Amino acid sequence: MGMAGSGDVPAAGLRERKKAETRQALRKAAARLFREQGFARTTVADIVEAAGVSPRTFFRYFASKEDLLLPDLAEFFDRLEAELAGRPRAEPPLPALREAMLAVLQDGPRSTLVALVHPLEGTEEAVTDRLVHAFMRREERFAELLADRVPPGPDADLRASVAAMAALSATRAVIRTVRQRRRTAEVPVGAVARLLPTAFAVLAEPGAQA
Known part of the structure; x- marks a missing residue:
């Protein structure tokens, strides 16, 4: 034996x-x-x-x-879930998700980030579609992970869902902005991590709460 x-x-x-x-x-x-x-x-x-x-x-x-356009996307989101689950429980939803995202951008699968920011010619629409669908599939899971970070109350589940969707939408906006800037100037892949805190700061501005 x-x-x-x-x-x-x-x-x-x-x-x-x-x-x-x-x-x-x-x-x-x-x-x-x-x-x-x-x-x-x-x-x-x-x-x-x-x-x-x-x-x-x-x-x-x-x-x-199409799966080969973003071959490590599932790993990217799995890493993001793990990072978010490991953040301090006292950390509010948006800062927790922002820091988890930054950690994955720093150490996660680079091939996915490169494909998102520098898609091959003729693949940008397909890459964007896959990213959007991946975010939609993960929104519920991220809302669950944020649920114990929102103030308790009858609308806690709604608050968690809004926070998850807003954070993922902010990330998509950063990727789209980097792509647009690349049309007129050389923009490094690292620009995503640099711009992400700004995008999350917009979510926290007073006008965003209206």
Whole structure:
């Protein structure tokens, strides 16, 4: 039993490494094809041929080629949830979510941020759609995480939902602003983290409470 158990760990590790390598191969192949022939002209068949895997293997990792535009988006939001859950309980909703977001922007998956701020030509609309849908899917979860940070009362659930939606909308506004500025000047990816506190400050301005 002891020998079999000790052999299970390396085998499991090997499987996970193989999965990671396959996922990375698909990401690299897709990124290269998107650059060379455009997103619209690239098919799943093109991607699997370039990566040297079967279509069946592709769909074990990604539901569509659109998923490869923001391949680490789920990890990005998972990290954000974890950071938010770890913030001090006495911290108000918006500051807590702002600091959690800044932490993920600093140390989280960079490929997602690059794709959001510097989308490949012809992919901006698709990238934006996926981001919006991802935010919508996560709004309820973030509202739950903020629920114990709002003042108690009959409308506490509403306050938490508004805070979550406002914070995520502010983040989207920052990304859109950086993209717009890139049309006339060189803007680094780090501009998102620099502008985020300003966007959250707008939410706290007196006029925003009207």
